[in-house]
Amino acid sequence: MEETPAGTCEHCGHPFPTSERLVLHKGIEHPSQLDDSEQEAFESAVTEEEADLRTLRLKALAVLVLLYFGLLILYAIFA
Amino acid sequence: MDVTGCAKKESKGWSLSTILRTVLSVPRFRVGVQFLMWVALLMFVVDTVAAGNGLTLSKQSRDTLAVPQWLYLATGGATIGASALLASFVTDRAFIRYLHSWSRTLPSIERWWDPLVWIGHGLGVAALVLSVFLGFAGPQLPTASLTILLTFAGVRAGLPIVTYFVGNVWPVLNPWRTIAAILPSGYREYPDSLQRWPAVGGLLVLVWVEVIFPISTVPTVLVMVILIYSTITITGALLFGPESWFDNADPLSVLFRLYGAVAPLQRENDEIQVKLPGSDLRSSDVVTDVSDVAFIIALIWELTYSGFITTSAGVTTVETLVSFIPAMVANVEVRAVLVYTILFVCGYAVFLGAYWYAGRLSRRGTGTYITARTIAFQFAPPLLAIAAGYHFAHYAGLFVSLSPALTMALTSPLSPPANPLVLSPPSWFEGLGIASVLIGHLLAIWAAHAVAYDLFSSRLVAIRSQYPFIAVMIGYTVISLWIISLPGAIPPYLS
Numbered sequence: 001m002e003e004t005p006a007g008t009c010e011h012c013g014h015p016f017p018t019s020e021r022l023v024l025h026k027g028i029e030h031p032s033q034l035d036d037s038e039q040e041a042f043e044s045a046v047t048e049e050e051a052d053l054r055t056l057r058l059k060a061l062a063v064l065v066l067l068y069f070g071l072l073i074l075y076a077i078f079a
Numbered sequence: 080m081d082v083t084g085c086a087k088k089e090s091k092g093w094s095l096s097t098i099l100r101t102v103l104s105v106p107r108f109r110v111g112v113q114f115l116m117w118v119a120l121l122m123f124v125v126d127t128v129a130a131g132n133g134l135t136l137s138k139q140s141r142d143t144l145a146v147p148q149w150l151y152l153a154t155g156g157a158t159i160g161a162s163a164l165l166a167s168f169v170t171d172r173a174f175i176r177y178l179h180s181w182s183r184t185l186p187s188i189e190r191w192w193d194p195l196v197w198i199g200h201g202l203g204v205a206a207l208v209l210s211v212f213l214g215f216a217g218p219q220l221p222t223a224s225l226t227i228l229l230t231f232a233g234v235r236a237g238l239p240i241v242t243y244f245v246g247n248v249w250p251v252l253n254p255w256r257t258i259a260a261i262l263p264s265g266y267r268e269y270p271d272s273l274q275r276w277p278a279v280g281g282l283l284v285l286v287w288v289e290v291i292f293p294i295s296t297v298p299t300v301l302v303m304v305i306l307i308y309s310t311i312t313i314t315g316a317l318l319f320g321p322e323s324w325f326d327n328a329d330p331l332s333v334l335f336r337l338y339g340a341v342a343p344l345q346r347e348n349d350e351i352q353v354k355l356p357g358s359d360l361r362s363s364d365v366v367t368d369v370s371d372v373a374f375i376i377a378l379i380w381e382l383t384y385s386g387f388i389t390t391s392a393g394v395t396t397v398e399t400l401v402s403f404i405p406a407m408v409a410n411v412e413v414r415a416v417l418v419y420t421i422l423f424v425c426g427y428a429v430f431l432g433a434y435w436y437a438g439r440l441s442r443r444g445t446g447t448y449i450t451a452r453t454i455a456f457q458f459a460p461p462l463l464a465i466a467a468g469y470h471f472a473h474y475a476g477l478f479v480s481l482s483p484a485l486t487m488a489l490t491s492p493l494s495p496p497a498n499p500l501v502l503s504p505p506s507w508f509e510g511l512g513i514a515s516v517l518i519g520h521l522l523a524i525w526a527a528h529a530v531a532y533d534l535f536s537s538r539l540v541a542i543r544s545q546y547p548f549i550a551v552m553i554g555y556t557v558i559s560l561w562i563i564s565l566p567g568a569i570p571p572y573l574s
């Protein structure tokens with residue numbers, strides 16, 4: 001974490017550990033100051049993020065189902 | 080987004096598919112669908128847990144649980160975990176921001192404001208004067224003493240409930256503020272470096288005094304405490320000016336301001352606004368210093384502590400610890416006070432440490448360059464919803480049971496009935512306690528979710544940043560559900 005950041009926002013000076021997070025930051029916090037290539041990079045980063053979020057949601061759903069049936073079984077045995 | 084939507088409508092014809100596309104692209108529609116899905120999922124989980132807990136609640140007595148205790152606690156913890164998972168399904172920034180910034184301005188009450196404020200000032204000062212006078216001259220039976228009833232049923236139980244359900248009225252009622260405002264003040268500059276630390280210390284001392292001294296049973300002792308508190312408060316307010324004293328150093332004012340952050344009614348620029356409960360917990364001006372975090376954790380800890388020492392497990396713990404201290408050190412009362420104090424301080428340190436550690440873990444887990452300090456500041460306000468839930472679980476019953484006595488004492492303060500009516504809350508109040516602990520945590524989870532989205536641009540990082548705090552919240556829930564489920568007892572060795 002204390003190693004050099006992958007990039008620093010030139011608008012507010014905040015450092016970021018990965019370049020994707022820098023791209024997302026610029027797109028969300030400084031949308032009016034993006035040039036064309038930054039805009040493109042932001043859009044593709046968001047698309048990629050959506051895909052990752054979908055995977056995460058699936059995992060969360062799996063944990064929820066496990067939790068639900070786990071409790072159901074525990075209640076069936078102990079209550 | 081709305082602007083482009085309108086432009087589309089005008090430039091193209093009104094074919095069915097364009098209408099459909101236009102409707103679907105409206106953010107509000109998406110937001111609505113997502114909201115409905117979230118509510119449905121949440122209801123499903125809460126319902127399941129409530130049904131599970133219902134098994135324990137249908138039994139009148141606490142010690143004949145139909146469900147083993149560990150399962151009841153696991154279910155409570157799982158509810159918090161499950162709702163955090165559910166919250167992670169909500170990934171639409173626009174929706175989160177929309178919900179948390181939703182507000183409606185109430186019709187102006189400017190005409191009524193001044194008279195209302197004067198009535199409030201008058202009520203506050205009258206209550207203080209009456210309390211002091213009746214503490215000495217009034218009845219000494221706790222359930223007939225207006226001093227005790229106003230302090231405990233009023234300021235300790237009722238007023239915080241009003242504050243987090245409606246809004247903060249303490250600045251108007253606060254009698255010490257009213258008195259200090261009409262006297263000359265402001266001889267010294269309040270040292271900025273102290274921040275809210277005096278209030279943190281004050282709150283801890285007040286709770287300690289409440290535990291150690293018989294202020295809830297002997298009116299004359301309570302009056303002494305009120306007089307000491309009044310002296311310190313008025314002196315401080317006159318020395319540093321009421322504004323900075325009540326904003327920073329007065330524990331009651333800080334307590335009510337923080338509970339007020341949960342409330343749906345907020346006063347902004349002389350207007351009263353209705354918001355969704357807890358939406359202000361996302362705002363970054365609730366917590367601006369480490370002392371604010373310390374105060375919020377102290378709120379959670381004092382409720383946990385005073386709950387714990389009035390249970391059978393608390394009594395056993397205190398008795399065991401007292402027997403560990405050799406008898407020749409001091410007599411049993413002194414040893415007991417020592418044990419209560421050590422428990423109080425150590426528990427607070429553990430609660431504070433757990434929260435601070437979560438902040439560090441959250442920073443490490445996300446690899447962010449935002450400081451652990453900032454992260455800890457931002458995630459602290461959601462804990463106020465938890466504190467409010469605990470407070471309601473512990474004090475709603477007390478308020479209901481003492482309210483007839485309070486009414487009687489108010490109508491005839493000097494000649495109360497020999498046998499004041501004390502209600503025993505109905506059995507479903509225990510269920511209400513469990514529900515309020517869970518709802519407080521759900522609100523906190525949701526507010527923390529919004530905080531994370533404000534803090535991090537990457538939504539994956541925002542979700543990951545919450546894990547340590549959710550673990551801490553699950554810990555707090557399990558502890559407080561455990562305390563609620565224990566049979567009550569009277570703390571030993573204290574008069």
Ligand SMILES: [Zn+2]
Nearest residue numbers: 009011012013
């Ligand atoms: Zn920036």
